[in-house]
Amino acid sequence: MNNAKTPNWSRRLLYFFLREEYREEIEGDLNETFEENLEQYSVKKARKIYNREVIKLIRPILTKKMSGTQKLNHYGMIQHNLRVAFRSYMRYKNTFLINLVGLASGLACTLLIYLWVQSELQVNQFHENGDRLYQVLANNSTSNGIRTDRATPGGLAEALAEELPEVELAVTETWTNTYTIAHGETNLKAVGQYVGKDYFKVFSYELLQGDKDEVLSEQRNILISDKLALRLFGTTSDVVGKIINFQQFRDYQVSGVFKSPPSSSTHQFDFIMTYEEFKELNSWVLNWKNNGPSTFVILSEGTDLEAFNLKIKDFIRSHNGEPNITPLATRYNDLYLHGKFENGISVGGRIANIRLFSVIAFFILGIACINFMNLSTARVSRRNKEIGVKKTVGANRSSLIFQFLSESLLMTTVSLVLALILVWLVLPEFNHITGKQLSLVFSGELILILIGTILFTGLMAGSYPALYLSAIRPIKVLKSQSASSKSQLWLRKSLVVVQFSISIILIVSVIVINNQIQFTQDKNIGFNKDNILYFEAEGQVELNMETFLQEVRNVPGVLKASSTAHSFVEGGYTGLTYNVKWDGKDPESSVGMEYMRVNYELIELLDFEITTGRSFSTDFKAEYNKVIFNETAIKLMGLNEPIGATINIGGRDTQIVGVVKDFHYKTFRQEVGPAYFVLKPDDTWLIMTKIAQGEEQETISRLNDLYAKFNPDFSLDYKFLDQDYEAQYQSEQRVATLSKYFSGIGIIISCLGLLGLASFSTEMRIKEIGIRKILGSSRFSIVRLITGEFTKIVLIAIVLALPISYLITSNWLDDFAYRIELSWWIFALAGVFAILTAWFTVSVQTIKASMINPAQCLRNE
């Protein structure tokens, strides 16, 4: 007997329409036919016949009856509910508009955040072997804690693959850099990197031409992206075998074309060369004491990560690498979101922003839902007659609950449509802020999410009114006017408290985030980053650096020019060494120092402040074995008389000539570590110039000409230091901008809610106000009466929100080594702002109420 099952959906269809008394017999018949067909035909065909048989069974005599006690639908009821809902929208336009605007903007924010979170979660997730792909990081135990680095010894990958059976594949990857490549007359700048042989087996970048086993087998191979192929050759076909000149230095043969990495990849590059070639050009990488390239491995199925990490603990040490470095394999898929390490353990990273914005999305939606709940229950007195009559006529509770839920679902659906339009409108701007390429594509998943959001929001917003209103006792309602009880009023107020607390938390967060950003921009970083233009020395410029610098100094508009190997911003060119020894240093301890190889005049160019001693100068001879330390390094080495002391750097005795004030060569997230300058003009490759303000464009074009004179085959690719500096804080900048917008929307939505409540409450008290006015109350005291009620609510919200916002913001600031203090005025400002907005919101209503003519409102009784 075959085990194939009859198709589920058609069986369910059968149950749906077939009369119950026939079910057993007919289903049995169908089963028997199905089994027989299985003997003759394929499962697929048998199922197809089954489906057809079921459809053919839909005949009047066999189907359930449409009339009588058992009905197939509730069309009548739904139609009625919709009509009632529509009428109440038309009648109370203000409430309807407040709800619509609130819910729509709340939903739009939530949708935007959903799109953003979704795209963040997808970063680097496209690699086929993702579940077994690990990046091997390097944990440096230094005297000030463990520092986790991506730079590993250059031979690590090969040694791992050779010596450990668990390692299926291992591959080295260098850093990306911009190079000049040329073919024939065309030369252009492109981003490239050197990678190990199995690169395309480890990572799932798509190869359009070439075989992934072969493309990197020859040392002088080069692979280019389809986009680069178009730029260079004008075509992507038949480029394999062509010759590309690299940096006017050497020719390489194209062995393959890959598809440009998708935007969801953190690695972006235009071309790839072999690691073998890199090794030939950079022999330092063969020394295990030097760290630089990144290492990736694919572990065989079922490898226990912890056991593997334990096994490779001494791997670098045993290969004569730095004794203090322990390799740490980490899942590559997780690194993007969990890329922050403290003491060798992952402590989060971008995931924090994802959490932050998810919470904000939830808050905003919550605020909008609260508006809906509050306004619906507030309107209860308007609808209690309707409910009373319905109940008297025999409506049961569940049908009333159904009515209110369908009303709120209708509301949410309309809002969602509006929200989608809003999202569509603001998406370009949102993309601009987040630096992403998000788009509203109606995939199956998104549609499911949308339906889910409608249900969730509709049920959340509608649940309280539905449960509350349906429980009203008809006798009470029809006899007397008032139905709002004390407990209901209390609940409404506490919901407003929650709303305002959230708003205040948002306000405080925005102030703190913006202050911190401002602080990083204004803080004295220890050098002057303004009007600094820098570019890489290539070709003839690199070979004739001194001549070139002399010519640059003569260019009008250039104030100073020098060269360096360190770019003084994170993510640029850096250098770290453990090879500094001094008298009294604990031989066991390992201290990493940032080193800056510079040319004459660089210290003056960037305005580093020399506290004692002097800078490098051409007036002295033998400057090559002199060094300038920063204050932290001097303190660390415990030197009282630093000038003239001799320190051993990399095995060479070096004399201290000066001490420079601490400066930030990394972001404010990290503390300034020990650092030093050495004069090594031959090792520098970045030309830095200080240019006069106001004539940047002219100066740049002159520099371009000069560069072209030296290097006809290269184009000048310059950068501004202050722009690079700001880029370091890009993610904070984005968080700041986004939180500003989202908080603004959150606050507006809560104010809308407050406005609705205020107008309702003045309406309810209109007679009271009339009587008060007749008895001689002034306008002002009436304004105060109504405002006082809301002031109390907002004050409670402030008391609740300030401690919470303190906790949240100080937690966020903990991420920064250099941060602003949380002073009282931030909280005071947020509180005052909340009260003022609340007053302003209700003032329209209260002033209107205070001007009322008592004769009018007391006429009908």
Place this chain on the structure above:
Amino acid sequence: MKKTKLGEFEELVLMTVVVLQADAYGVEIKRELESRLNETLSVGSIQSALKRMEEKGFLKSEFGEASQKRGGKRKRIYQATPHAHKVLQEMKDVRSQLWASMPSMVRS
């Protein structure tokens, strides 16, 4: 032939029920008719004919045994009522009388 109203297809099904006797249940009837008529029939057409004739009093039925092949569902065995036998006989008589009175060229 008053009040009987037996359709052509219904008549065929009814006769099959009589032929099959104790084996007369949905699928078996379908199988028998398919082989005799040399065409494929749907479960729906057989079932609706059976239900209609049961309603009109030509058939009565009771549950039979279940089998694994039917997914544990019982068969319903149909049996023609005496009334049905009478009607069938009547129809046959009418037909043979008509045949007999037809001109010979049609008969051959």
